[in-house]
Amino acid sequence: TPCYLNGEFTPLRDAKISVLDRGFIFGDGVYEVVPVYGGHPLRLAQHLARLDRSLAELRIANPLAPAQWHAVIARLLMAAPAADQLVYIQITRGVALRDHAMTTGIAPTVFAMAQPMKPVPAGLRARGAACVSADDFRWQKGHIKSTSLLGAVLARQISVDADATETVLFRDGWLTEASSSNVWVVRGDEVIGTPKGPHVLEGIRYGLIEELCEEAGLRFALRPVARQGVFAADELLLSSATKEVLAVTQLDGQPIGKGVPGPVYERLYAAYQRAKV
Ligand code: PDD
Numbered sequence: 001t002p003c004y005l006n007g008e009f010t011p012l013r014d015a016k017i018s019v020l021d022r023g024f025i026f027g028d029g030v031y032e033v034v035p036v037y038g039g040h041p042l043r044l045a046q047h048l049a050r051l052d053r054s055l056a057e058l059r060i061a062n063p064l065a066p067a068q069w070h071a072v073i074a075r076l077l078m079a080a081p082a083a084d085q086l087v088y089i090q091i092t093r094g095v096a097l098r099d100h101a102m103t104t105g106i107a108p109t110v111f112a113m114a115q116p117m118k119p120v121p122a123g124l125r126a127r128g129a130a131c132v133s134a135d136d137f138r139w140q141k142g143h144i145k146s147t148s149l150l151g152a153v154l155a156r157q158i159s160v161d162a163d164a165t166e167t168v169l170f171r172d173g174w175l176t177e178a179s180s181s182n183v184w185v186v187r188g189d190e191v192i193g194t195p196k197g198p199h200v201l202e203g204i205r206y207g208l209i210e211e212l213c214e215e216a217g218l219r220f221a222l223r224p225v226a227r228q229g230v231f232a233a234d235e236l237l238l239s240s241a242t243k244e245v246l247a248v249t250q251l252d253g254q255p256i257g258k259g260v261p262g263p264v265y266e267r268l269y270a271a272y273q274r275a276k277v
Helices: 022-026 044-058 066-078 122-127 150-161 204-216 227-231 263-275
Strands: 002-005 008-011 029-037 085-092 109-116 129-135 166-171 174-178 182-187 190-193 219-222 235-240 244-251
Touching (some): 022 085, 029 044, 044 085, 066 109, 150 166, 166 244, 174 227, 182 227, 190 204, 204 263, 235 263, 244 263
Antiparallel strands (some): 235 244
């Protein structure tokens, strides 16, 4: 499989970067994960806009214009065997002798690859996910889609160790998000998400779920939800490029609502499938 690295397309196994790359040394970079269905990237414009917002926080100029990103992605997808893919994009500040200060005057390292999408296993989709909760010990710049992901790795491992699907995070008792997905609380016909801000990554599914709610006749709101409000929810949902929208039916061993994927999940999942085409 080919990948894109600094202007060239090469087989993934041949792609090499310097050990002095600031992405390797400092995690000084940003990334995107774009789902592709039947060869069509879903919400690519929104992903590229978020990439720009992340890059702006790092004071790195986007090395490619939108049309160039479209061309890179099209070329990667042309070589991709399966119709459903995940496109991964990463930009780091570039290669320089180690110094914490933002190095200027160097070329960023630009990387992209496409990989077959692994759908959520049917059994997990049917039963819903068991999750565990943890204190949100990550940093205060969660709105940047940064490659500095140690916080996410440590948070995710808590659920791996518990044989669970995701780790739902609370900061000072308030729901933020999960280790690599956003969390939605359902009460009646209302879908409630964490307000946008530095404690959450604004998933591209924020906008998509708002639209799907409108289409499904559900109310959509962003407001803080306390821990007891999450456990008392009628339904709980996760969303991400890879999970799409997924029901959470257990949290810390306690059932959420009736303990099975609920009607709001079913409506949003069906609407999500229609939005793919
Ligand atoms: N993760 N919150 C966090 C911390 C995330 O890492 C992600 C995505 C999301 C959901 O964002 P979106 O709807 O744009 O996928 C929320 C990606 C999939 C990843 O790191 O692989």
